Amino acid sequence: MGGCFSKPKPVEVKVELSLLEKEKEVDGLSPNGKASPFADCRPNGALAHSSDEDSMLLPLNHNSRDFVEASVCHVKDLENGQMREVDLGCGRALLIKQHGEFSAMAHKCPHYGAPLVKGVLSKGHVRCPWHGACFSTVTGDIEDFPGLDSLPTFQVRVEKDKVIIRANKQALQSQKRSKPMSRCSAVINSNTGFSHVLIIGSGPAGLVCAETLRQEGFTDRIVMCTMDIHPPYDRPKLSKSLESTAEQLRLRSMDFLQDHDIELLKEKEVVAVDVKTRSVTFEDGLRMEYRKLFIASGSKPKPMNYKGKDVRNVFHLRTPEDANSIARLANNKNAVIVGTSFVGMEVAAALTDKAHSVSVIGIEPVPFKKALGEKVGKAIMKLFETNRVKFYMLNEVSEMIGQHGQVFRK
Ligand SMILES: Cc1cc2nc3c(=O)[nH]c(=O)nc-3n(C[C@H](O)[C@H](O)[C@H](O)COP(=O)(O)OP(=O)(O)OC[C@H]3O[C@@H](n4cnc5c(N)ncnc54)[C@H](O)[C@@H]3O)c2cc1C
Ligand code: FES
Known part of the structure; x- marks a missing residue:
C-alpha cells in the first residue's frame, strides 16, 4: 500500500x-x-x-x-x-x-x-x-x-x-459481483491439439489472464494447464491455515470454468516449448499448438543444499496436501522450520498450539530482516519466543538426520 x-x-x-x-x-x-x-x-x-x-x-x-x-x-x-x-x-x-x-x-x-x-x-x-x-x-x-x-x-x-x-x-x-464474461464461439474439436490461447499455470496469474480475456470479450479457445490436481486455489492461505482442504481454498470451481469456456488440463506438466512451431509438449508426450502462449508457471522454493535428502517428512509448502501433512505430522511432535520470512513465520505461528515444540532456523540474525528490517524483526522474534518458539539464527542446515528414516519423531 x-x-x-x-x-x-x-x-x-x-x-x-x-x-x-x-x-x-x-x-x-x-x-x-x-x-x-x-x-x-x-x-x-x-x-x-x-x-x-x-x-x-x-x-x-x-x-x-x-x-x-x-x-x-x-x-x-x-x-x-x-x-x-x-x-x-x-x-x-x-x-x-x-x-x-x-x-x-x-x-x-x-x-x-x-x-x-x-x-x-x-x-x-x-x-x-x-x-x-x-x-x-x-x-x-x-x-x-x-x-x-x-x-x-x-x-x-x-x-x-x-x-x-x-x-x-x-x-x-x-456483496460481490463477477464481471460479465463472453464464451467461446470458435468451433472446437477438443481432440485437436490447438488452442488460440494456451496458458501454462492455473495460479492467480494464469486464472486472471483467462478471466480477463473472457471479460474483454475474447471468444476463441482458451486452454489453461497445471501440474496441480486441483482447480485454482488460494496458495497464500496454505501457510495461514494448514488444515484447509483444496475445496475450502478454491478460487473457482470447475463449473465456473466450464460455464465460461476456460478449459483446465490438470496434472499436465509442460516439458518443452517450441516458439518456432508455436507448440508445447507435455510430460505424457502430447503436443499442443497455440496462437498465443502465456507462461504463468510461478516460482519454486529455493532448493537447500544439505545431506540426508532421503529423510522423510520434510516438506516444501506448495500444495494443500503439503500443508495438511505438516499439520497432521507436527501434531504433538517437534516441528522444525527452515526460513524466517513470511511463509516460515506464518507456519511457525500456525504450529505453536499444535506441535510439542517449534524451532526455527534462519541465516539472518532476526526474522523478517530483509522485508521489515532488524528492529521490527527483533520485536517479532521476542513475540514468538514468548509463545514458546525457539530460534536458531545465523544458522544453516547442513544435514538432516532422521530416526527410523523420518524426522518429526519425538
Ligand atoms: C505457502 C505460501 C504462502 C504465501 N503467502 C502469500 C501472502 O500472504 N501474500 C502474497 O502476496 N503472496 C503469498 N504467497 C505467494 C503467492 O502464492 C504467489 O505470489 C502466487 O501464487 C503467484 O501466482 P502465480 O500464478 O504466478 O504462480 P503460482 O500460484 O505459483 O502457480 C503456478 C502455476 O503454474 C503451474 N506450473 C508450473 N510449472 C508448470 C509446468 N511446467 N507445466 C504446467 N504447469 C506448470 C503450477 O502447477 C501452478 O498451477 C505465498 C506462497 C506460498 C507458497
Ligand atoms: S484483500 Fe480484502 S480480505 Fe483479502
Whole structure:
C-alpha cells in the first residue's frame, strides 16, 4: 500500500430506515414511461438531488420488490473523504463521501470479507485493510489483487438533506459481483491439439489472464494447464491455515470454468516449448499448438543444499496436501522450520498450539530482516519466543538426520 493515502476519521453510525412503504405504494404507477428518479444519478451511484415528485416515479424494467431503499444519514454526517457502514434493513452498504458527492457499494471485501470501512479511501479508490485489494468507488470494479470479484454499487440520492440509498436486495446480500464474461464461439474439436490461447499455470496469474480475456470479450479457445490436481486455489492461505482442504481454498470451481469456456488440463506438466512451431509438449508426450502462449508457471522454493535428502517428512509448502501433512505430522511432535520470512513465520505461528515444540532456523540474525528490517524483526522474534518458539539464527542446515528414516519423531 502506498503511503499517500489518508486514513478517514472513524464516525458513529446512525441509521434511519424508511421508504419501503412508499416504494410499494408507487409500484402500480411505475409503467408510465417517465424518467426514473435515478436518471440523474451517475452510474456509480454518485449523488444527484431529486424532488419529492421525482421520487414517486420508478425506474423502467426494474421490479421494485427486488430493491430496498433507506434513508441512512444526514448529508452533514459525513465529511469529504469519509466512509461509513450503513444498514438498509436487509443488508449493509458502504457509504462514501468524496468532493461533496456520495456513492455507495458493498461493504465487505469479496476476497475474505474484510470490512472495507476500515480500509483506506483515496482518489476514487478503496483499499482493503486486510490484504490490499483495491476497488473503484465509481464502478466497484476490482483494480488490484488479491481477489477476483468486484463490488456491486448502489444508487444514492439526497432528499431534504437526507442521504437515501437504493440497492438491489440480491446484490446487497451477495456483496460481490463477477464481471460479465463472453464464451467461446470458435468451433472446437477438443481432440485437436490447438488452442488460440494456451496458458501454462492455473495460479492467480494464469486464472486472471483467462478471466480477463473472457471479460474483454475474447471468444476463441482458451486452454489453461497445471501440474496441480486441483482447480485454482488460494496458495497464500496454505501457510495461514494448514488444515484447509483444496475445496475450502478454491478460487473457482470447475463449473465456473466450464460455464465460461476456460478449459483446465490438470496434472499436465509442460516439458518443452517450441516458439518456432508455436507448440508445447507435455510430460505424457502430447503436443499442443497455440496462437498465443502465456507462461504463468510461478516460482519454486529455493532448493537447500544439505545431506540426508532421503529423510522423510520434510516438506516444501506448495500444495494443500503439503500443508495438511505438516499439520497432521507436527501434531504433538517437534516441528522444525527452515526460513524466517513470511511463509516460515506464518507456519511457525500456525504450529505453536499444535506441535510439542517449534524451532526455527534462519541465516539472518532476526526474522523478517530483509522485508521489515532488524528492529521490527527483533520485536517479532521476542513475540514468538514468548509463545514458546525457539530460534536458531545465523544458522544453516547442513544435514538432516532422521530416526527410523523420518524426522518429526519425538
Ligand atoms: C505457502 C505460501 C504462502 C504465501 N503467502 C502469500 C501472502 O500472504 N501474500 C502474497 O502476496 N503472496 C503469498 N504467497 C505467494 C503467492 O502464492 C504467489 O505470489 C502466487 O501464487 C503467484 O501466482 P502465480 O500464478 O504466478 O504462480 P503460482 O500460484 O505459483 O502457480 C503456478 C502455476 O503454474 C503451474 N506450473 C508450473 N510449472 C508448470 C509446468 N511446467 N507445466 C504446467 N504447469 C506448470 C503450477 O502447477 C501452478 O498451477 C505465498 C506462497 C506460498 C507458497
Ligand atoms: S480480505 Fe480484502 S484483500 Fe483479502
